[in-house]
Amino acid sequence: MSIKNGLPEQIKLSATLAAELSPSSPVIMAGDPDQKVALASRLGYDAIELHWANPAYLPIEKIAAACSAYQMGISAFATGRAYVQEGLSLIHEDSDNRGAAIKRLKDYVDAAAPYEATVIIGCIRGNLISEDHRESSLKRLAEYALERNVGIVFEAINRFENNYLNTAEETAAFIRENSLPNTKILLDTFHMNIEDADLSKAILDCGDLLGYIHIADSNRHYAGAGHIDLKEILNALKTVNYQGYISAECLPLPDSDTALAGWIRGVKDAF
Numbered sequence: 340m341s342i343k344n345g346l347p348e349q350i351k352l353s354a355t356l357a358a359e360l361s362p363s364s365p366v367i368m369a370g371d372p373d374q375k376v377a378l379a380s381r382l383g384y385d386a387i388e389l390h391w392a393n394p395a396y397l398p399i400e401k402i403a404a405a406c407s408a409y410q411m412g413i414s415a416f417a418t419g420r421a422y423v424q425e426g427l428s429l430i431h432e433d434s435d436n437r438g439a440a441i442k443r444l445k446d447y448v449d450a451a452a453p454y455e456a457t458v459i460i461g462c463i464r465g466n467l468i469s470e471d472h473r474e475s476s477l478k479r480l481a482e483y484a485l486e487r488n489v490g491i492v493f494e495a496i497n498r499f500e501n502n503y504l505n506t507a508e509e510t511a512a513f514i515r516e517n518s519l520p521n522t523k524i525l526l527d528t529f530h531m532n533i534e535d536a537d538l539s540k541a542i543l544d545c546g547d548l549l550g551y552i553h554i555a556d557s558n559r560h561y562a563g564a565g566h567i568d569l570k571e572i573l574n575a576l577k578t579v580n581y582q583g584y585i586s587a588e589c590l591p592l593p594d595s596d597t598a599l600a601g602w603i604r605g606v607k608d609a610f
Contacts, residue, residue, distance in 0.1 A: 346610055349582035351385035352603060353414040356402070358391060360595060365529075365559055365588045366390045367598050372398060376405035378596075382603050386412035388586045392420035393443065394450035403454065413454040414584040415492070415551060416447045419461045428465025429476040437476060440465075444480050452487045457551055457584075459525060461494040467503040477519055485521040492525040492550040497533040506534045507541035511548050523550025527588065528567055529559050538567070542575035549581055554606060555589035561598040562589070563605025570609045 346352070356376075360369040368375045376387060387406060391397040394416065406413060421427045427440040440463060447458045460477070477493070484491050495510035504510045511524050524545055528538065535541040542549065554572070556565030563569065576585075587602040 346607065347577060349580075350576070351412070351414070351584050352383065352606065353386040353388045353412075353584045353586040354379040354384045354599060354602075355388045355390055355417075355586060355588050357389075357420075358396075360591050362590060362592060364390075365553075365555060365590050367561075367587050367589060367591050367602065368595055369591075372402045373405040373408075376402070376409050376411055379599065380409035380411055382600055383607075384411070384587075384603060386414035386584060388415045388417060388584075388588070389413065389456075390417045390420055392424045394446050397450065399450060413451075413456045414586060415457040415459050416451045417459045417461065417588075418444060418447055418463045419459075422461075422463040422465065427463060429460075429463060429480075430465040430467060432468055441476055441480060445483055448480075448484045448487055448489045451489045455488075457490045457492055458484060459492050459494060459551065461496060461525070462501055464493075464501065464504075466501060477522075478517065481519045481522045489521075490550060491519075491522040493519070493522055494525040494527060494553075495530055495534065496527070497530040499533070500530075505530075507531060507545055508535075511545050514548065524548050525551040525553065527553035527555065528569075528572060529553070529555040529557070529589075532557050532567055539571045539575035542572065542581075543579060546579050549576075549579065549583070551583060552576065552581070552585045553588040554585055554602070555587075556605075559590050560592055561587070561602035561605060563608065564601060569605065573606070573609050 355366040357366040558565040
């Protein structure tokens with residue numbers, strides 16, 4: 340296995356970026372894109388994961404220019420703020436809301452396509468009232484993304500935030516059983532620490548269905564600031580020959596700069 344800067348060469352590290360920070364939202368950076376991308380690059384990150392409620396308001400040209408200048412990629416477009424801020428949901432009981440959610444996700448796909456970035460389906464899936472609309476909405480979106488060569492990752496989220504598909508096993512089975520095209524699983528160590536009895540086994544069981552990784556520690560602070568065994572996690576990723584991004588979706592605590600530097604140090608130390 341080729342090693343670069345202490346990491347397997349096929350694994351890339353991504354920092355999260357939004358328009359603004361909140362101590363309760365797991366995004367590590369906000370502010371001027373050029374300054375933030377430059378800082379992440381100096382620390383050793385390879386890419387930026389973007390968190391905006393609506394891609395229409397995302398300063399993508401400025402972000403892309405900064406990424407080009409500092410040889411960084413755009414790893415993914417996170418969609419959760421469309422749910423948190425606007426209530427858009429793929430399984431909302433109101434058909435207009437469901438339609439708006441699908442339209443918004445297609446907008447994310449269109450925004451991601453030029454940058455070979457992934458689109459994350461997390462809490463925008465909503466909370467389950469009935470089985471209606473769940474499969475059909477996701478399948479339409481996945482087919483749309485496939486036509487544009489954009490990967491979709493579906494995130495396993497803990498029971499306190501979403502009321503279905505909480506474990507890695509449940510979420511992987513849902514993707515496989517519904518034959519969702521161009522769709523893989525996103526595993527987040529914060530959620531896994533709540534829902535999965537054996538974190539490394541969950542990773543091994545997902546195998547080549549793994550499409551993206553979020554790492555936050557047990558308290559949702561930066562890697563190494565809690566009690567998750569990161570070495571166990573990263574060894575499992577190496578065992579399944581994971582080739583993709585590991586992203587710093589953690590709280591910006593005690594402050595953004597400390598968390599940004601602490602996260603990458605914690606991950607590299609665990610490797």
